Amino acid sequence: xxxxxxHYLVLSALLFTTGLxxxxxxxxxxxxLMGIELLLNSVTLNLVAFxxxxxxxxxxxxxxxxxxxxxxxxxxxIALAIILNxxxxxxxxxxxxxxxxxx
Amino acid sequence: xxxxxTLLLLATLLPLGSFTLLLFTxxxxxxxxxxxxxxxxxxxxxxxxxxxxxxxxxxxxxSVWGAGKGPIFLSLPWLPFSLTPNHPSSLTxxxxxxxxxxxxxxxxxxxxxxxxVFSIGYMRHDPRFHxxxxxxxxxxxxxxxxxxxxxxxELLVFWELVGLCSYLLIGFWFEKRSAANASLKAFLxxxxxxxxxxxxxxxxxxxxxxxxxxxxxTSATEISPNTLTLIGILLxxxxxxxxxxxxxHTWLPDAMEAPTPISALIHAxxxxxxxxxxxxxxxxxxxxxxxLFIAIIGLITLTIGALIATAQxxxxxxxAYSTISQLGYMMLAIGVGSWVGALFHLITHAFFKSLLFLxxxxxxxxxxxxxxxxxxxxxARKIPVTAATFAIAxxxxxxxxxFAGYYSKELILTHAASFSLLSASQSAPRxxxxxxxxxxxxxxxxxxxxxRCWMLTFHGRPRNLHLFARAxxxxxxxxxxxxxxxxxxxxxxxxxxxxxLIERSITESNAYCQSLTSHPNxxxxxxxxxxxxxxxxxxxxxxxxxxxxxxxxxxxVAYAWLAGILLGILLYLRGFLIxxxxxxxxxLRWLHIWLYxxxxxxxxYHLFLVGPxxxxxxxxxxxxxxxxxxxxxxxxxxxxxxxxxASLNDEFVIDASATGIAHLSQNLxxxxxxxxxGRIRTYILLLFTLLTxxxxxxxxxxx
Numbered sequence: 001x002x003x004x005x006x007h008y009l010v011l012s013a014l015l016f017t018t019g020l021x022x023x024x025x026x027x028x029x030x031x032x033l034m035g036i037e038l039l040l041n042s043v044t045l046n047l048v049a050f051x052x053x054x055x056x057x058x059x060x061x062x063x064x065x066x067x068x069x070x071x072x073x074x075x076x077x078i079a080l081a082i083i084l085n086x087x088x089x090x091x092x093x094x095x096x097x098x099x100x101x102x103x
Numbered sequence: 104x105x106x107x108x109t110l111l112l113l114a115t116l117l118p119l120g121s122f123t124l125l126l127f128t129x130x131x132x133x134x135x136x137x138x139x140x141x142x143x144x145x146x147x148x149x150x151x152x153x154x155x156x157x158x159x160x161x162x163x164x165x166s167v168w169g170a171g172k173g174p175i176f177l178s179l180p181w182l183p184f185s186l187t188p189n190h191p192s193s194l195t196x197x198x199x200x201x202x203x204x205x206x207x208x209x210x211x212x213x214x215x216x217x218x219x220v221f222s223i224g225y226m227r228h229d230p231r232f233h234x235x236x237x238x239x240x241x242x243x244x245x246x247x248x249x250x251x252x253x254x255x256x257e258l259l260v261f262w263e264l265v266g267l268c269s270y271l272l273i274g275f276w277f278e279k280r281s282a283a284n285a286s287l288k289a290f291l292x293x294x295x296x297x298x299x300x301x302x303x304x305x306x307x308x309x310x311x312x313x314x315x316x317x318x319x320x321t322s323a324t325e326i327s328p329n330t331l332t333l334i335g336i337l338l339x340x341x342x343x344x345x346x347x348x349x350x351x352h353t354w355l356p357d358a359m360e361a362p363t364p365i366s367a368l369i370h371a372x373x374x375x376x377x378x379x380x381x382x383x384x385x386x387x388x389x390x391x392x393x394x395l396f397i398a399i400i401g402l403i404t405l406t407i408g409a410l411i412a413t414a415q416x417x418x419x420x421x422x423a424y425s426t427i428s429q430l431g432y433m434m435l436a437i438g439v440g441s442w443v444g445a446l447f448h449l450i451t452h453a454f455f456k457s458l459l460f461l462x463x464x465x466x467x468x469x470x471x472x473x474x475x476x477x478x479x480x481x482x483a484r485k486i487p488v489t490a491a492t493f494a495i496a497x498x499x500x501x502x503x504x505x506f507a508g509y510y511s512k513e514l515i516l517t518h519a520a521s522f523s524l525l526s527a528s529q530s531a532p533r534x535x536x537x538x539x540x541x542x543x544x545x546x547x548x549x550x551x552x553x554x555r556c557w558m559l560t561f562h563g564r565p566r567n568l569h570l571f572a573r574a575x576x577x578x579x580x581x582x583x584x585x586x587x588x589x590x591x592x593x594x595x596x597x598x599x600x601x602x603x604l605i606e607r608s609i610t611e612s613n614a615y616c617q618s619l620t621s622h623p624n625x626x627x628x629x630x631x632x633x634x635x636x637x638x639x640x641x642x643x644x645x646x647x648x649x650x651x652x653x654x655x656x657x658x659x660v661a662y663a664w665l666a667g668i669l670l671g672i673l674l675y676l677r678g679f680l681i682x683x684x685x686x687x688x689x690x691l692r693w694l695h696i697w698l699y700x701x702x703x704x705x706x707x708y709h710l711f712l713v714g715p716x717x718x719x720x721x722x723x724x725x726x727x728x729x730x731x732x733x734x735x736x737x738x739x740x741x742x743x744x745x746x747x748x749a750s751l752n753d754e755f756v757i758d759a760s761a762t763g764i765a766h767l768s769q770n771l772x773x774x775x776x777x778x779x780x781g782r783i784r785t786y787i788l789l790l791f792t793l794l795t796x797x798x799x800x801x802x803x804x805x806x
Contacts, residue, residue, distance in 0.1 A: 020791060024784050099781035 008049035015042035022055065029083045030092040038074045108175045108200050110155035111208060115251055117148040118243035125240060129233030138223035139235035141240050147245070149212035156205050163335035174201035174611045176317055178253060191343040192312040199253035199316050203446060203608035205252050206601055207380065210450045211373050214457045215243050215588065217583035218368040221461050224579035235275060242268035248379070255304045255314035260379065262300075262345070264373045273361040274370060275518055279726040285357035293592075296344020299316050303337030306330070316384055317615040323388040335393030338385055339400075346378025346430045346698055353704050355427055359419040363464030366419060371426050371460050372453035379433045379449050381744055386442055386749065387616050396437020402490045402541055405431025407702060408543045413552040414698035416476045418463050423554045424701075425500070426456055428549065432515055432542065440540055441518035446605045450509035451595050455507055460589035462493040465584065469574035476559040478570055480678060483561035486575040488581040490561040492588040500589040501550030501664035507595035509664075510602070514540055516660055521652030528648075539655070546663045554671025563678045574719050617802055 019038030026032055044065045052063020083093055092099045104112075119143035129137050147205045178197035185192055219239065226235050245264035252258040274286030307314050309328050323331065342348070347355035356371050358623050369375070382389075382397065388396070408428030415421045429452050436445035467474055483490035499506035502513065516539070521540035532695050563573035594601055697703070778789075 024788055095783050096784070098783070101781070 005049060005053045008045060012042045012045045012049070015039075015045065015090075027094045027096060029086065030097050032095065033079050034084070036075070036079075037072060040075075041070055044068045105175050107155040107159045107205070108177065108198050110158065111149045111200060111204070111247075111251060114148040114151035114155065115244060115247040117144045117151065118247065120144060122237060122240035122244060124194075125233060125237040126648070128473075130239055134227070134232060135223055137236045138219070138226070139651075141236035142216070142219040142223065143245055144240065145212065145216050146622065148247070149216050152205075152208045154204075157203050159202070171742060174199060174317075174608075174614075176253060176315075176433075178315060189652070194256055194308075195254055195313060196313055197253040197315065198251050199519050201608045201611045202604040203378070203383075203490045203612075204250055204474065206450060206604040206608075208247065210453050211246055211250065212585070213333065214372045214453055215239075215246075215368060215478065217461065218364045218457065218589050221367075221580060221583040222364040224577055225464055227363060229362075232274070235272075236270050236800075238268055238275070238627075239365075239368075240787075241718040242272070242369060242374075242487075245682075246377070249377060251642065253315045253318075259297075259300065259304060262341070262377065263297065265309060265377065265788075266290065269358070269361075269369050269374055270337050272365045275362055275365070276360070277640065278285040281357075282360035285354075285360040289354040289408075290357050292351050295340045295664030296351055298340075299337045299701060300341025302342070302761070303334050303537060306334050316612075318594060319385070319611070320387045320615040327434045328390050331388060331600040332390045332392040332804075335385065335389045336396055338398055339382060339393065339747070342382045342434075344378075345381075346434065347404075348377050348378070348400050348430065349436055352404060352408070352427050352705075353701070353708060354572075356420050356701065357425040359417070359423050360411060361764070363419065363460060363467055366422070367460030367464065370423070372457040372790045374739065375426065375430060377447060379430065379437070382434065382437050383442060383446055386437060387612075388761045396438075396441070398435055398538060399786050400430045400560055401434030401436070402437050402538060404428070405435060405545055406541055409552065410547045411698050411701050413548065413555065414695050415666045415701075416699075417474045418466065418476060418479075418560060419460075419474055421552065422456070422459055424464055429456065430547065432512070435538070435542060436518065437514040439522040441515055442609065443602065443605050444511065444515035444518050447595075447602050448508075448515055450601055450605075451499070451507035451511040454587055454594055455496040455591040457715060458492060458496040458584060458591050459500070461580075461584055462489050462496065463589065465489040465576055465580045465757065466493075468580060469576055470570050471565070471573060473570060476556070477586075479560040479565075480563045480744070481561070481571060482574055483735065485571065486576040489576055490557075492581070492584040493561070494598075496591055497550070497590045497668075498664070498678065499595075500553055501667060502546060502660070503664045505592070507591050508591070510595035512546065512659075513656060516656045517545065517653050519652075520659075521649050524648055524652055524655070531664045537592045543659050548662045548668050549661070550664045550667025551671045554668045555675050558675035559678065562675070566678065573772040620681075704751060 008033050017040055019035045019042060022035030022038060024103065026035065046059040047064045047068070049061075051065075054061070083090065086095075087093050118141075124140060125132075125137055128799060132140070149618060176199050178195045180193040181196045183193040199495065222235065222239065228231050229235060229567070242265060245261045245268060249258055249261035249265060252261060268285050271292040274283050275287050277286070278282045304314060307319070310330070311318065311322055315596055344351045355370060355375065359366055361370065373801050385717075405428045408424045408426075411422035412421050412428060415424060429448070433445045433448050433452070436448065466479065466482060468672075469482070469489070470478065473479075495506070499508040502509045518544055519539045526535040526538075534621075571697050674685075686695055700706070
């Protein structure tokens with residue numbers, strides 16, 4: 001059985017759902033960060049897959065994937081810095097604690 | 104200002120100064136000092152009066168003040184007003200001074216000085232000694248100012264002031280309930296008379312615009328005779344109350360609650376005579392009808408006063424009723440036209456009656472404030488000077504020859520006799536003869552009741568030994584008595600000139616009465632006697648008639664004094680023994696009880712005047728509590744209910760709408776705030792849900 005575009009898309013959808021559920025259900029900022037990575041990866045997978053199966057030969061998807069990895073790295077750096085600061089202020093990394101601006 | 108008026112004004116203001124001084128410093132002055140200050144001022148006042156009298160008598164007819172050597176009339180505008188828009192007028196105040204004023208000033212200041220001296224001794228132990236002299240000074244000022252007044256309005260002011268002093272002094276021992284009641288009675292009775300007086304003055308002002316005596320005498324003819332009769336009677340009403348005439352005489356016996364020197368000065372010599380003075384001043388404008396009215400009132404008064412006096416047992420009440428009787432004589436004199444007789448008697452009476460009262464005061468002082476005759480007896484041995492002076496006053500009052508009362512009473516009776524002869528010759532009603540015969544009968548009774556009083560006080564065996572043992576007199580009490588006794592003997596004599604002064608007053612005042620003398624309704628003061636008569640103005644008794652009257656008086660009353668005194672001595676030689684035997688006869692006993700209870704006047708007034716007023720006041724009270732109060736309460740309650748209603752409206756409509764809007768916005772706020780949970784994951788869930796829905800709906804819409 002050849003591997004078609006649908007296989008990629010279903011995997012991507014599974015990855016995306018897992019990432020989303022992680023974000024929604026976890027109370028740990030690091031876990032949420034991982035969830036976000038999953039989301040990014042599912043999107044990257046989507047882009048690479050679409051590029052591969054595109055009728056016209058192009059490298060746009062590949063380049064986009066590189067950008068996303070780059071941004072993900074930057075994001076992780078910033079997020080980890082935020083989490084450290086958050087921990088300093090709240091002695092916890094549960095993002096639900098961040099309610100001081102609530103009206 | 105002419106000299107006599109300046110001096111008299113000074114004499115008037117001196118007691119006012121004493122009043123002011125004592126008012127502010129009296130409390131700090133020790134026992135006799137307040138009395139001495141007041142006495143010094145009144146003696147200075149007396150000296151001024153004497154100086155004024157000398158100045159008045161010594162001026163030659165050629166020198167002038169006023170019109171020739173006429174009366175001094177000074178007038179100052181006081182309150183401007185106008186009866187009609189075109190005729191601005193003003194109430195005036197001022198001084199009217201003629202020989203009569205001088206004579207009365209001399210009388211008042213003399214008696215007042217004697218009373219002041221007497222009071223220092225009499226009021227010795229009183230805790231309110233200084234206040235007594237304060238009031239006394241105020242009274243002297245008011246009385247003198249009253250005599251000096253030129254207008255009726257001004258006179259009314261001082262008339263009320265003497266009334267006030269009388270009220271204050273009757274109630275001087277206000278701790279005694281009877282004294283407080285008596286002062287109230289005197290005050291209210293006088294208000295009743297003053298009401299008439301005030302209406303009379305108002306009528307005069309509305310007709311003439313000015314009430315000064317000269318103005319009245321000049322222009323009384325402008326008023327119709329009927330109105331003038333009414334005015335005369337109304338003005339006389341004031342005199343009825345003030346001079347204790349029937350039917351308003353009942354306050355005077357009760358006024359004996361005052362300290363005895365006050366009774367002597369105010370309620371015998373001066374204030375009660377003010378009514379006679381007023382009537383005498385109004386004499387020229389009195390119509391024959393008004394005069395007849397005055398004569399009848401005087402006749403009734405002199406009769407009942409003397410009758411009641413015979414049955415009283417309180418020494419001061421006897422004197423009070425005799426004062427009423429004598430005042431009745433004066434009013435009768437004015438009524439029958441004996442102007443000189445009335446005023447002459449006023450002055451002589453002032454001296455002997457104040458002497459009687461002061462002597463009675465000396466007795467009461469000696470007896471430790473006992474006034475009932477049943478406790479006295481034989482006091483002549485203990486207080487001989489008082490007994491002797493009392494006897495002199497008694498003779499003067501009885502009309503014994505060569506004593507003051509003899510001249511004045513004889514004058515009045517002679518004029519009354521001529522009057523009744525004249526009315527008989529004019530075929531007037533038969534009862535006009537009473538105007539002569541009743542006073543004559545009373546002239547027999549007067550010495551009798553006075554002798555009775557003397558006998559029961561000074562003669563016989565002492566009836567209260569304890570009181571008799573302590574009785575004594577001091578010099579400060581009997582020096583004034585001796586002074587007044589001398590005057591009572593001497594003041595009526597021809598050479599002294601009191602009568603001449605009064606007669607001169609007629610010619611002086613007559614200058615103002617020209618229009619009256621030429622008018623058919625009036626004859627003014629044209630002669631001393633008769634000025635004008637209650638029967639016919641044109642008539643004047645001929646000389647012959649006058650002599651007949653004189654003869655009649657001589658034969659009827661020449662020995663009345665002796666008869667009365669002898670009867671009194673015979674009946675009361677053994678104390679109450681013989682009279683008590685006589686009273687065993689029922690008719691006499693009934694008469695005695697009737698007279699002893701003062702003819703039941705007080706009871707009658709209580710029944711017919713005081714009672715209805717009390718009932719009316721209770722009724723008014725009932726109306727107040729049961730009709731007016733409920734109405735007021737109902738109003739209050741209804742307003743309160745209305746207020747409650749308004750408060751409910753406030754609470755449940757206005758407040759509710761305001762809070763409702765607030766609640767609404769609050770609820771809306773919390774509703775819109777509820778999604779803002781602050782939990783990121785909720786937002787994300789929402790975000791993705793909506794995103795999913797949006798994509799799903801787009802896909803559905805596209806395919």
